[in-house]
Amino acid sequence: MTLQETHAVPSPQMPVSSGNPCPFLRALVAGGWLNDDVERLTKVRDTLLQASGQNEKGGKILVIAAIANGLSPAALLRNVREGLHLGMLRDGPLNKHGSGSRILDAHGQFQPEELQRLASFASTKRTLQGDSELGLSSHEVTAMMDANFERARAARRRIDRALMDGEWPVLLEVLGKDDADGARYLGVEDVRALFQDRRLPQRLAERLA
Ligand code: HEM
Known part of the structure; x- marks a missing residue:
């Protein structure tokens, strides 16, 4: 990788x-x-x-x-x-109060084991540059959101699953990249940098410069 x-x-x-x-x-x-x-x-x-x-x-x-x-x-x-x-x-x-990924806890603290859980929905993607990295396709993002909603069964609101559609798929669009076959994916390292370090990829920061 x-x-x-x-x-x-x-x-x-x-x-x-x-x-x-x-x-x-x-x-x-x-x-x-x-x-x-x-x-x-x-x-x-x-x-x-x-x-x-x-x-x-x-x-x-x-x-x-x-x-x-x-x-x-x-x-x-x-x-x-x-x-x-x-x-x-x-x-x-x-605020979905725990129906989300839980990568940030209720105090905004990064939870590495929850990022690992997200990564368990990812697969290896071939990049446009000919390398490979771990990422989530649109299908894999949906599977992760469904699992998050299922996990929160005891405390979730019905609207929480709809709210997720305004979060992760938008992130896939904005932060994601195209793989060698032109399919969009969300890089796990980009997700980590965003949640843990509060950092955007250079290409996004340049748009904001
Ligand atoms: C005015 C605009 C926005 C507001 C008010 C907002 C607000 C929120 C709130 C309150 C949450 C917490 C939900 C929860 O975990 O229960 C959240 C989560 C999230 N937001 Fe935003 N957001 C905005 C724009 C965006 C944009 C533009 C993106 C993507 C480019 C984005 C990506 C996400 C993601 C991925 C999560 C899910 C976190 C998780 O499941 O751990 N948001 N947002």
């Missing part, structure tokens, strides 16, 4: 609140692209679109960021007026 590329290491990293459970938003805060405390919805949208290299209008992102801290009229109004409170996402409706 070979490591395909370097990961951007912002130095020094900005501190990230333990109340932020989203690995992607955590990396954006660590790299200084988003504020750890509160960030205007349009800034969140523009930063996410820039990171993904997409030219969409981003209406969906605005809606998600508006509801992410609470569904009450007061909470919605506060997010529309002030912005997304990134350090308070654990208190919001998008």
Whole structure:
């Protein structure tokens, strides 16, 4: 196996609140692209679109960021007026409370055995450069999400499985790479760097530069 590329290491990293459970938003805060405390919805949208290299209008992102801290009229109004409170996402409706991968625990701490569990759903991929690395295809990502949902049977909400479809498949699209046959895969090392080190691959950081 070979490591395909370097990961951007912002130095020094900005501190990230333990109340932020989203690995992607955590990396954006660590790299200084988003504020750890509160960030205007349009800034969140523009930063996410820039990171993904997409030219969409981003209406969906605005809606998600508006509801992410609470569904009450007061909470919605506060997010529309002030912005997304990134350090308070654990208190919001998008937090699945253990139905996810559990690679970050409830205090934002990296759990290596949960990354190993994710890797157990992966297989060897042939890269465009002719090397190989461990990664998850779209099919393998789905199998992992199904298993996460099944594992949380005692405590899950029905909506949690639908929420996962807005997380891992989006990560596959944004952070993933094409293999030698043109199929998209999510590199396990990229997942590790994101969750453990809060680092994005160089190619993403360059889009944000
Ligand atoms: C405004 C935009 C976003 C908000 C408010 C948000 C919020 C959240 C929250 C609250 C969680 C925790 C869910 C849980 O584990 O129970 C989460 C998880 C996650 N998010 Fe985000 N997120 C956003 C954008 C993104 C984007 C753009 C990506 C991918 C590029 C992403 C990837 C993920 C992944 C993969 C997880 C799952 C973690 C796991 O299962 O361990 N998120 N997000």
